[in-house]
Amino acid sequence: MLRVIVLGAAAGGGLPQWNCGCNVCRAARQQPELQGSQASIAVSVDDTNWFLVNAAPDLRQQLNVTPQLHPGPGHLRHTPIAGVILTNGEVDAVAGLLSMREGSPFTLYAHQRVLAILKANSIFNVLSETNVRREAIAIDRNFEPTLPDGSPSGIDVLPFAVPGKSAWYLEGEQHPAGAADDDGDTLGLRIEDKASGQHFFFIAACARVTPELKRRLQGAPLVLFDGTVWQDNELIDAGLGVKTGQRMGHLSMSGHDGALAMLADAGIARKYFLHINNSNPAWLPESRQREELEKAGWKMPHDGLEISL
Numbered sequence: 001m002l003r004v005i006v007l008g009a010a011a012g013g014g015l016p017q018w019n020c021g022c023n024v025c026r027a028a029r030q031q032p033e034l035q036g037s038q039a040s041i042a043v044s045v046d047d048t049n050w051f052l053v054n055a056a057p058d059l060r061q062q063l064n065v066t067p068q069l070h071p072g073p074g075h076l077r078h079t080p081i082a083g084v085i086l087t088n089g090e091v092d093a094v095a096g097l098l099s100m101r102e103g104s105p106f107t108l109y110a111h112q113r114v115l116a117i118l119k120a121n122s123i124f125n126v127l128s129e130t131n132v133r134r135e136a137i138a139i140d141r142n143f144e145p146t147l148p149d150g151s152p153s154g155i156d157v158l159p160f161a162v163p164g165k166s167a168w169y170l171e172g173e174q175h176p177a178g179a180a181d182d183d184g185d186t187l188g189l190r191i192e193d194k195a196s197g198q199h200f201f202f203i204a205a206c207a208r209v210t211p212e213l214k215r216r217l218q219g220a221p222l223v224l225f226d227g228t229v230w231q232d233n234e235l236i237d238a239g240l241g242v243k244t245g246q247r248m249g250h251l252s253m254s255g256h257d258g259a260l261a262m263l264a265d266a267g268i269a270r271k272y273f274l275h276i277n278n279s280n281p282a283w284l285p286e287s288r289q290r291e292e293l294e295k296a297g298w299k300m301p302h303d304g305l306e307i308s309l
């Protein structure tokens with residue numbers, strides 16, 4: 001059985017964000033059940049070995065509250081985490097790696113553009129390459145992550161390119177991978193349990209739903225999809241920032257080219273948003289935006305949510 005645990009559902013900064021006094025962050029400080037850590041999921045097909053998709057800055061706390069990811073009994077040093085798959089090089093996807101530096105072996109899977117970012121930042125050398133093998137993954141090429149003993153995991157992963165942007169902190173900088181072509185900086189993943197054929201899609205960053213992407217998602221059993229903003233200009237309208245969702249490489253939930261409209265007739269069985277910014281009013285259970293989203297068949301996951309396929 002394919003199991004997914006949503007370790008965190010929020011976008012960069014989390015909910016509440018440390019320095020934010022917006023409506024949603026204030027509500028989350030009053031009502032801790034609204035709080036959300038930064039987006040990451042864990043996936044397993046055997047309930048024993050787990051793979052993380054992205055390593056959020058909140059990873060340490062996420063692991064603490066997730067018994068499936070604790071060291072197994074009878075081990076002095078152990079982790080059920082066999083590997084981490086990165087879909088981009090943003091801070092909220094890679095900073096958690098720094099909390100995984102205590103010598104347990106695992107494999108890090110990422111596009112060579114993201115591996116180049118890690119390589120160029122020597123702080124990531126705390127993950128010694130003897131213990132933490134770095135393996136390049138390629139667009140449109142399936143791979144099967146391996147377990148620590150080298151045996152196959154039974155999971156098939158297909159990375160594909162989605163419209164997006166390079167990490168913010170690289171804006172105006174030479175990308176460590178060199179070339180200007182930014183394919184590979186934002187990946188979606190199709191993850192399948194090879195035994196059962198059950199699968200789902202993980203797309204935490206996406207600037208628009210192209211016809212190709214819609215075709216790919218048609219009839220999917222489960223999709224976890226970029227829910228950064230409700231509307232493109234919400235950070236500007238709320239006085240929180242100067243960037244639109246598009247400028248950050250994220251489409252909005254609402255609007256004629258937003259996720260609700262674009263995927264309305266894609267026949268997706270279960271639709272969850274992920275990577276939801278704290279400015280997004282859909283976080284609030286009583287909001288009209290939440291109502292609209294649920295009417296369209298979407299759900300907002302809470303931290304720790306388990307989904308089985």
Ligand SMILES: [Zn+2]
Nearest residue numbers: 020022025278
């Ligand atoms: Zn806020």
